[in-house]
Amino acid sequence: MMCLLLGAAGTGKTLLAKRLQKLSTSDDVGDLGDIPPTLSTVGTNLTDLVIQKRKITVRELGGCMGPIWPSYYRDCSSVMFVIDAANPTQVSASCIQLLSVLSANPLATACVLILFNKIDLPCYMSLLELKSLFRLNDIISCAKQPITVLEVSARDGTGLPAVLQWLHTACGDRLATCRP
Numbered sequence: 001m002m003c004l005l006l007g008a009a010g011t012g013k014t015l016l017a018k019r020l021q022k023l024s025t026s027d028d029v030g031d032l033g034d035i036p037p038t039l040s041t042v043g044t045n046l047t048d049l050v051i052q053k054r055k056i057t058v059r060e061l062g063g064c065m066g067p068i069w070p071s072y073y074r075d076c077s078s079v080m081f082v083i084d085a086a087n088p089t090q091v092s093a094s095c096i097q098l099l100s101v102l103s104a105n106p107l108a109t110a111c112v113l114i115l116f117n118k119i120d121l122p123c124y125m126s127l128l129e130l131k132s133l134f135r136l137n138d139i140i141s142c143a144k145q146p147i148t149v150l151e152v153s154a155r156d157g158t159g160l161p162a163v164l165q166w167l168h169t170a171c172g173d174r175l176a177t178c179r180p
Contacts, residue, residue: 007082009063016154073106085116111170120153
């Protein structure tokens with residue numbers, strides 16, 4: 001199963017992927033260890049997660065690759081879209097990118113998870129503020145895809161078990177619908 005990890009540059013996608021991988025291979029959910037070093041992704045990164053004996057590949061696409069993201073949509077069953085909740089100047093650009101992703105025909109049946117990341121920072125916007133700025137209720141009601149919204153911190157691990165659970169459920173549902 002392929003899940004795309006998308007979002008503007010600097011939203012924390014690489015750290016999120018590394019943390020999810022660590023969580024998926026660890027028996028101790030509370031111990032994420034030290035924060036691994038990351039660099040902005042230029043190109044694509046593949047991360048394999050094993051969630052309840054199911055292998056899910058997360059393909060992270062660099063934020064600077066936005067114009068060519070559509071060339072990766074065909075083989076994906078789910079999308080995680082990351083937004084920096086502590087960067088108000090990035091909100092409008094992220095909203096436009098999200099609307100572009102949701103309107104892409106190859107993703108019409110993909111499950112979508114919107115992640116408001118960096119909630120550990122003191123300057124993060126609340127979920128209520130973000131939903132209002134994005135007009136998220138309108139987006140969700142008009143979208144073809146099922147959309148889930150979570151607040152997370154890839155840095156301290158807040159909300160990451162819920163992301164793994166979403167991946168397991170979204171990809172499990174996708175497998176069930178693909179079987180004869």
